[in-house]
Amino acid sequence: MVYDVVVIGGGPAGMMAAARAGERGARVLLVEKNNQLGVKLLATGHGRSNFTNMLADKKETVGVYGKNYKFLFSAFNKFGVQKTVEFFVGLGVAAKEEDRGRIFPKSDKAGDIRESLIKYLKKGGVEVWLNVEVKKIVAKDKKIEKIILANGQEIFSKNFIITTGGKSYPETGSSGDGYKWLKSLGHKIITLRPALTPIVLKEKIVKDLEGLSLKNIGINVYQNNKKIISRAGDIIFTADGLSGPAIIDLSERVGALLKAPIFIEIDFKPETEAAELEKKLQNDFHKDGRKIFKNYLAGLVAPKLMPVIIKLSGIDEKKQINAIAKPERQALIKALKEFTLEVKELKGFNKAMITAGGVDIKEVDPKTMRSRLYENLFLAGEILDLDGPTGGYNLQICWSTGFTAGDSAGL
Ligand SMILES: Cc1cc2nc3c(=O)[nH]c(=O)nc-3n(C[C@H](O)[C@H](O)[C@H](O)COP(=O)(O)OP(=O)(O)OC[C@H]3O[C@@H](n4cnc5c(N)ncnc54)[C@H](O)[C@@H]3O)c2cc1C
Structure with missing residues (x-):
């Protein structure tokens, strides 16, 4: 036939x-x-x-x-x-x-x-x-x-x-x-x-964030101190890196840049400029001065993110917020707006x-x-x-x- x-x-x-x-x-x-x-x-x-x-x-x-x-x-x-x-x-x-x-x-x-x-x-x-x-x-x-x-x-x-x-x-x-x-x-x-793959990161810290899903987050990709990609979208932390629509869509471009070190910077507060955030923190730290840092942070970020932000800011979680010094406040802003992770590789064909x-x-x-x-x-x-x-x-x-x-x- x-x-x-x-x-x-x-x-x-x-x-x-x-x-x-x-x-x-x-x-x-x-x-x-x-x-x-x-x-x-x-x-x-x-x-x-x-x-x-x-x-x-x-x-x-x-x-x-x-x-x-x-x-x-x-x-x-x-x-x-x-x-x-x-x-x-x-x-x-x-x-x-x-x-x-x-x-x-x-x-x-x-x-x-x-x-x-x-x-x-x-x-x-x-x-x-x-x-x-x-x-x-x-x-x-x-x-x-x-x-x-x-x-x-x-x-x-x-x-x-x-x-x-x-x-x-x-x-x-x-x-x-x-x-x-x-x-x-x-x-x-x-x-x-x-x-359209998830991205694997070098930093082990992401393991602590596994499963954390964030909507409309700011993402910047840097190479040689130059911003190559900048966008907003939804992401999810995996056991060894990042996934979610925004990451998956930029994975092909990231893959093409892998010959030299490449960094993903996450802005957890894209709706607030750094200067504006600094002002807000200053005001809050003055107004609710006796609150301890950990409790204050709970109103600012997802619970899963708190230990990481505390670690990166270097601020003692039990510190009263009116005792937080300027360099600590600035480290906090950096952790919230410039959370930077180095890309290791893309997930392969399996994913x-x-x-x-x-x-x-x-x-x-x-x-x-x-x-x-x-x-x-x-x-x-x-x-x-x-x-x-x-x-x-x-x-x-x-x-x-x-x-x-x-x-x-x-x-
Ligand atoms: C997890 C996941 C989610 C996705 N979600 C979306 C989405 O929501 N929207 C979207 O637009 N796209 C999505 N995609 C992409 C989309 O699935 C693919 O683009 C699409 O399936 C490609 O269709 P295709 O017919 O070309 O090939 P395939 O779907 O890969 O089909 C090829 C077929 O050929 C058969 N075959 C292969 N070799 C042989 C052989 N030797 N003999 C006989 N048969 C053979 C295979 O068994 C298979 O059934 C997703 C992909 C994945 C993996």
Whole structure:
């Protein structure tokens, strides 16, 4: 039997591509090595699936996709944010918008997104093989001829779509197989890097802060005494460093700077300038003079942060605040507004939300997702050298490129 389209990898991009090709009347086979479809999809958005972002395809904001953003224009034109939302609503997933344009299923269940795609696959008559690992791709005369499965079975098709994803969170099935095949077929693979990852710090003090989650905190990144990045956002301390949306979004830039020492400075009081804070402390220390420092600090910072601030300020926790000297007050301000930690490294692929780098987009036609090297080969999703920040931008890449590939793979 010869299929019209064989899709390798049943993640978001593969399910979308296979179902769209099926909807067009193609005889489609989707092959997935896990025992279920969309394992990583189920983990997205902490199980809630932030499946797109209202700003993802807007001219003013599309630059968040970095230097390769123009590649996405055609796919966004064909199947952009609005169409994506309508598509899922049409399959029974009511959607809601949260802050910063982030779109989630109203049910807060990533499983609903997966179920709707399974419904779409059924509608398109797609044959789905689970627990089936592709081992090899065989090309002949500038065309892909067949794939060979782990059990030795050969599958022939007129067209092939590779959607095997990146190589981060490998336990979800994304082990980077597609990169190896495509490299051996002559495609250029732009260096793979873990992106959207937590950051590991050198200072052991962070262990004391593990689990502390802070909203709208000021973050500055320094190298050679120069401020390189400055932003506000939400962070969480981990056992060995920092995570949370604000950290994850700047991790790729931090990773690129790791050749020389690099420091993250946290401002726990971003809403108050240092001079203003100094005035406030002076006033408070005068007004409530008999209060002991520890009790005063309890009204200023989270309980978990108190021992660290006490240590860094060098002020005896039992000291009456009217006895705090100017240098101590200044050390306190420094601890509150310039809590500085040296970066050791990024967490690796195991904890990276996505893989940056991938198949060079110069070798892929953006209008169809067809390989420029093999006329019956199409690529979609994270395997391409495309990535965006957190907020639903990466799944939108999958929907748009997956739909485009499934819409183009000839019958
Ligand atoms: C914890 C976490 C949270 C995330 N949250 C969000 C979010 O809220 N919003 C967002 O936009 N993005 C999020 N992402 C990113 C998003 O999940 C990815 O961008 C997306 O899953 C990529 O889809 P894909 O279809 O390209 O690849 P994948 O989802 O990686 O799917 C590839 C599939 O191919 C299969 N496969 C691989 N090799 C073979 C083989 N040899 N044979 C057969 N099958 C094979 C794999 O088993 C896998 O099922 C998150 C990522 C992680 C890790």
